[in-house]
Amino acid sequence: MKVRRTGTAIAVLPCLVLLGISALAGCGTDEGAELGSDQLTGVWQGAGGGTVRFGADGRFEMSGIPRSAVVFSFSDPPPGDGRLSGGGEWELAGSDGTSGTIEIGFDAGGSFADDSEATVLQVKEAGDRPVLYFDTDADEAYGYEVRRVTSG
Numbered sequence: 001m002k003v004r005r006t007g008t009a010i011a012v013l014p015c016l017v018l019l020g021i022s023a024l025a026g027c028g029t030d031e032g033a034e035l036g037s038d039q040l041t042g043v044w045q046g047a048g049g050g051t052v053r054f055g056a057d058g059r060f061e062m063s064g065i066p067r068s069a070v071v072f073s074f075s076d077p078p079p080g081d082g083r084l085s086g087g088g089e090w091e092l093a094g095s096d097g098t099s100g101t102i103e104i105g106f107d108a109g110g111s112f113a114d115d116s117e118a119t120v121l122q123v124k125e126a127g128d129r130p131v132l133y134f135d136t137d138a139d140e141a142y143g144y145e146v147r148r149v150t151s152g
Contacts, residue, residue, distance in 0.1 A: 033126040034098040040090075044132060044146035050083070052121075052132075052146055054090055060104055061087040067111075069134045069144030073118045086110030093120070104131065121146075 037056070044052045050064040063085040070084060088106040105118040119145035124145065125131040133143035 019056065032100065033123040034100045035092075035102075035126055035130060036098045037092060039126070039130060039151075040092070040102065042151040043149050045149045046144055047148040049083075050144065050146065054102075058089055058091060059087065060090045063110075065134070066144055069120050069136060071134070071136050076103040086112045088115070101125075105129050139145070 023051045040054050042054060044054070044063070046052075046069075048064065048066065050062070050066065050069075052060060052062040052065070053058050063083070064134045065084045067081050067084055079084065083111045086105060086106050086109055090104045092101055093101035093103055100123040102121040102123075103118065104121065106112045106115060108114045120135055122135045122143070123130065124133050131145050131147050136143040
């Protein structure tokens, strides 16, 4: 049996590969997902017991978050590879009451010697079972995930 090779088959293959990559790139993220303040408040938990509690008053507390999961905006983050604890203030990055980015600024205390550190969490999934993640790479949609376990 002879197999004929045609230009059509060669042209179709790259298209199929690109479609597959595009489909995979969208898997697991809710593109453009946003939450409002009322959807954010409550307790969020991640693997290994990491916990973040967002209060309706714009304050947060966290404990057990892996140090490697957090990229800080300033030059002197807490040293080590252990787990972080601390608290501070949070706010949604959007001005219309919803956002896909939550900005958090740390107070002195816990793992933080002063109040100069800040980071962000991104909304991975919205809806009934929202998921946030600490953004560890600006070019990739991934990081340490926390899921809401209680609201309010």
